[in-house]
Amino acid sequence: MGDNIDDFDLPKINQNVNLEFVVFRDVEEEFSMVFEPEHLQARDFLNPEQKFMYDEVMWHIHNDIPGVSFIDGPGGTGKIFLYKALLANICSFGHTALVNASSGVAANNMPGGRITNSRFKIPLNLENNSVCKISRQSDTAQLLQAAKVIIWDTASMAKRHELEVISDKCFRSLDVEHKHRLWILTSNVASLVLYYQVVIYYKYESINRSMVLRLSITCR
Numbered sequence: 001m002g003d004n005i006d007d008f009d010l011p012k013i014n015q016n017v018n019l020e021f022v023v024f025r026d027v028e029e030e031f032s033m034v035f036e037p038e039h040l041q042a043r044d045f046l047n048p049e050q051k052f053m054y055d056e057v058m059w060h061i062h063n064d065i066p067g068v069s070f071i072d073g074p075g076g077t078g079k080i081f082l083y084k085a086l087l088a089n090i091c092s093f094g095h096t097a098l099v100n101a102s103s104g105v106a107a108n109n110m111p112g113g114r115i116t117n118s119r120f121k122i123p124l125n126l127e128n129n130s131v132c133k134i135s136r137q138s139d140t141a142q143l144l145q146a147a148k149v150i151i152w153d154t155a156s157m158a159k160r161h162e163l164e165v166i167s168d169k170c171f172r173s174l175d176v177e178h179k180h181r182l183w184i185l186t187s188n189v190a191s192l193v194l195y196y197q198v199v200i201y202y203k204y205e206s207i208n209r210s211m212v213l214r215l216s217i218t219c220r
């Protein structure tokens with residue numbers, strides 16, 4: 001017959017593990033993200049436009065109000081600087097923020113950044129019947145459930161179909177209440193169409209104080 005499993009040097013299974021309290025690796029990683037002290041302190045150095053956006057986002061967080069915010073601005077206007085300040089401060093209050101970008105370069109620029117396709121398990125070649133490959137028991141599903149804020153940089157590069165897949169086939173099929181969180185979309189180019197698509201796809205009945213903000217002060 002086959003080999004005995006005890007002959008392999010495998011970790012022993014603990015029969016007393018209570019699966020209800022097992023934290024998934026992805027969730028644990030997001031919760032244990034370490035931020036530079038300078039990111040936490042960056043809020044004290046924001047220019048008036050960045051500060052306005054920062055205060056709005058934190059207002060949503062502190063009052064637990066969902067919404068969609070769209071920040072756009074040409075290169076050098078401090079978008080990444082603002083996200084870093086937001087991320088560090090949101091996480092310091094014990095919330096989870098998922099950071100995604102449509103491009104790999106942009107994802108690498110942000111702490112914990114992942115390419116959207118990888119985060120939401122969207123196939124690279126999207127077709128009408130494409131689905132997100134996330135199972136209900138997976139760590140990704142737990143992470144989506146836990147996320148209070150979802151930042152999507154270079155969002156204007158996303159295809160309309162990607163939004164549909166994430167909205168209908170990812171959040172809804174996983175029974176994750178996607179409208180109970182704050183989306184922050186950012187891009188180098190103004191894309192109001194994208195903003196309204198998100199508002200419509202995510203079916204925000206009340207988009208209280210959700211907004212489009214253009215950064216114009218060059219910080220370089």
Ligand SMILES: Nc1ncnc2c1ncn2[C@@H]1O[C@H](COP(=O)(O)OP(=O)(O)OP(=O)(O)O)[C@@H](O)[C@H]1O
Nearest residue numbers: 045046047074075076077078079080081082219220
């Ligand atoms: N409020 C600020 N105080 C001091 N430095 C700042 C501030 N905002 C941004 N900067 C600096 O300005 C430079 C450009 O900022 P950042 O990279 O965030 O811009 P960006 O809009 O994301 O640019 P791009 O679209 O090209 O990625 C960086 O060196 C950043 O540290």
